[in-house]
Amino acid sequence: MSLHATPHPKDTVKWTTVGGVRVPVHLLIPNLPDPFMDIEDYEPDADLMVLNMGPQHPSTHGVLRVKLVLDGEVCVKVTPYLGYLHRGVEKLCEKLSYVQITPIVDKNDYVSPMMNELAINMAFEKLIGAEVPRRARYIRTICAEIQRLGSHLLWLGTFGLDMGGAIGGGGSIFMHTFRERELLLDLFEDLTGCRFHYNTHTVGGNRHDIPAGWAAKATQVLAVISKRCIEYEDFVRGNKVFQARTVGVGIIDPVLAIDLGISGPVLRASGVDVDLRRDQPYAAYDEIAVNVATDPGGDCFSRYVVRVDEMRESIRIATELLAGVPEGPICSLKPVKLPGAVKAKHGQGVYSSIESPRGELGTFVVGNTVRRQSAIPYRCKIRSPSMHLLQLLPYICPGNNISDIIVTLGSLDPIMGEVDR
Amino acid sequence: MSWPTDAATLCQDRFGLEICEAEGPLVSADQALALATALKDELDFRFFVHVVSVHYPEVEAIAADEEKGIDAIIGTPDHTMVHYRLRRLANPNRSTDTFAFRIKVPTGESTPSLSGVWLGADWQEREQYDLVGTVFSGHPDLRRIMMPEDWPGHPLRRDYAIDTSHFPWR
Numbered sequence: 001m002s003l004h005a006t007p008h009p010k011d012t013v014k015w016t017t018v019g020g021v022r023v024p025v026h027l028l029i030p031n032l033p034d035p036f037m038d039i040e041d042y043e044p045d046a047d048l049m050v051l052n053m054g055p056q057h058p059s060t061h062g063v064l065r066v067k068l069v070l071d072g073e074v075c076v077k078v079t080p081y082l083g084y085l086h087r088g089v090e091k092l093c094e095k096l097s098y099v100q101i102t103p104i105v106d107k108n109d110y111v112s113p114m115m116n117e118l119a120i121n122m123a124f125e126k127l128i129g130a131e132v133p134r135r136a137r138y139i140r141t142i143c144a145e146i147q148r149l150g151s152h153l154l155w156l157g158t159f160g161l162d163m164g165g166a167i168g169g170g171g172s173i174f175m176h177t178f179r180e181r182e183l184l185l186d187l188f189e190d191l192t193g194c195r196f197h198y199n200t201h202t203v204g205g206n207r208h209d210i211p212a213g214w215a216a217k218a219t220q221v222l223a224v225i226s227k228r229c230i231e232y233e234d235f236v237r238g239n240k241v242f243q244a245r246t247v248g249v250g251i252i253d254p255v256l257a258i259d260l261g262i263s264g265p266v267l268r269a270s271g272v273d274v275d276l277r278r279d280q281p282y283a284a285y286d287e288i289a290v291n292v293a294t295d296p297g298g299d300c301f302s303r304y305v306v307r308v309d310e311m312r313e314s315i316r317i318a319t320e321l322l323a324g325v326p327e328g329p330i331c332s333l334k335p336v337k338l339p340g341a342v343k344a345k346h347g348q349g350v351y352s353s354i355e356s357p358r359g360e361l362g363t364f365v366v367g368n369t370v371r372r373q374s375a376i377p378y379r380c381k382i383r384s385p386s387m388h389l390l391q392l393l394p395y396i397c398p399g400n401n402i403s404d405i406i407v408t409l410g411s412l413d414p415i416m417g418e419v420d421r
Numbered sequence: 422m423s424w425p426t427d428a429a430t431l432c433q434d435r436f437g438l439e440i441c442e443a444e445g446p447l448v449s450a451d452q453a454l455a456l457a458t459a460l461k462d463e464l465d466f467r468f469f470v471h472v473v474s475v476h477y478p479e480v481e482a483i484a485a486d487e488e489k490g491i492d493a494i495i496g497t498p499d500h501t502m503v504h505y506r507l508r509r510l511a512n513p514n515r516s517t518d519t520f521a522f523r524i525k526v527p528t529g530e531s532t533p534s535l536s537g538v539w540l541g542a543d544w545q546e547r548e549q550y551d552l553v554g555t556v557f558s559g560h561p562d563l564r565r566i567m568m569p570e571d572w573p574g575h576p577l578r579r580d581y582a583i584d585t586s587h588f589p590w591r
Contacts, residue, residue: 083565086568094577378475421567
């Protein structure tokens with residue numbers, strides 16, 4: 001595999017331990033900006049301007065509104081405003097039965113719907129006490145890894161657009177990644193009948209079994225994308241324009257990131273070696289080794305490096321699992337005829353979490369103790385990683401140019417459907 | 422689920438709390454800030470997972486009536502239960518210990534904001550205030566985050582009428 005030299009050689013980094021976590025020394029920022037700063041306290045002679053970015057700005061990846069206070073081209077204070085895509089999913093969950101909720105949460109993180117289904121059904125299974133057969137756990141893991149690959153492909157394409165088409169001119173990396181993502185959507189169409197909102201996970205297992213010939217087709221597609229990943233690396237990593245826009249931009253302090261509840265590739269790109277797939281195995285991850293990609297750079301370039309490494313790792317995991325899918329049933333419960341057939345056993349709060357492409361995606365669900373409503377959750381809360389990612393903006397953006405803020409925001413990869421729910 | 426022994430010992434010995442095996446200890450609002458600081462600074466629970474408020478409307482107490490076959494129901498006042506969940510990332514050991522505690526907040530009272538201990542609690546507490554109506558005292562910026570600022574009521578309360586239309590969508 002041809003790789004250009006990375007701007008962050010791993011062997012020269014000094015490490016220290018803060019709160020039991022090994023972090024790179026050079027990323028620790030002593031004086032963080034105050035997100036609640038009164039702009040009257042800023043230099044009195046400065047000619048400040050307030051600029052609204054969003055909620056219809058294309059580079060905000062959805063309907064995020066960011067209020068910027070600018071001193072010339074340099075940002076002084078950042079205030080994000082959410083809620084433009086709030087649809088009341090959690091309230092809707094209090095009206096629908098456990099089986100009916102899966103297609104609703106598909107629309108939360110609309111870039112990786114499989115992850116939402118997996119996360120919420122794992123919580124329901126924990127509450128109800130349903131076992132998942134081994135074959136279903138394999139199918140879930142394969143779907144999750146293919147979905148992670150698709151999500152990171154979409155991120156890489158839109159990240160190229162965020163830099164004003166800096167890579168290859170125009171939107172060419174975007175066109176490349178969308179060509180490959182189409183192959184993955186075709187795979188999901190063969191498996192579930194849907195290209196985007198699958199509704200394939202259910203309480204106790206899956207709805208759709210692997211069709212004949214699907215495993216061979218999927219292995220072939222993954223091999224194609226594995227080759228294309230090398231193309232992207234040649235295309236992007238050594239590109240001087242790409243490095244000029246990303247190296248040293250949007251540096252995230254790992255201690256601040258942990259304090260803010262950041263997880264996933266953004267935390268790993270700050271050198272913290274944490275991954276729920278390895279540390280707290282769910283589905284079939286206890287049967288396969290997961291190599292966690294980390295990078296000590298902490299900037300936008302490191303987040304690119306970590307995500308591309310994760311793409312390769314996803315291809316490897318999915319290919320290995322596809323070769324050994326065990327025989328057996330795909331759902332432990334009988335096919336549900338009535339939506340009220342699946343019932344909770346107690347009213348205690350249960351939490352379960354998975355590693356989504358954006359970080360820890362968790363579901364906290366409380367069962368209903370009233371017997372007549374025991375097929376409906378009492379309270380359902382989705383812990384979205386994207387919401388925590390956006391909390392970073394007031395801390396990392398001050399002092400940067402507007403163009404760097406857009407690159408930083410793109411490198412975090414927030415999905416507004418998941419933030420607002 | 423079993424909780425980490427050092428955190429359970431800290432709760433029992435220093436704060437005199439009883440550990441619930443499923444949902445963690447029930448903490449009074451006065452103790453919450455001291456417990457949170459001890460968990461973060463002494464036991465390295467630095468990763469903030471979530472805060473969830475669950476609203477429970479008032480339940481009237483019913484005495485048992487053997488003739489009519491009615492079981493006794495213990496009455497509870499109108500309150501919200503606030504669940505906090507934390508994680509310890511000790512990546513050389515690759516352990517991810519999780520610990521949870523909850524605070525019972527009667528309606529009309531407030532619970533201390535823990536966003537000064539974990540910055541990640543900031544927006545989540547705002548969300549719970551917006552949707553469930555739990556007031557977090559000492560929060561630096563307790564505004565609505567999801568709903569419009571002039572929205573009446575808190576939608577995720579159990580007594581919120583969702584079948585009737587609301588301003589401004591009538």
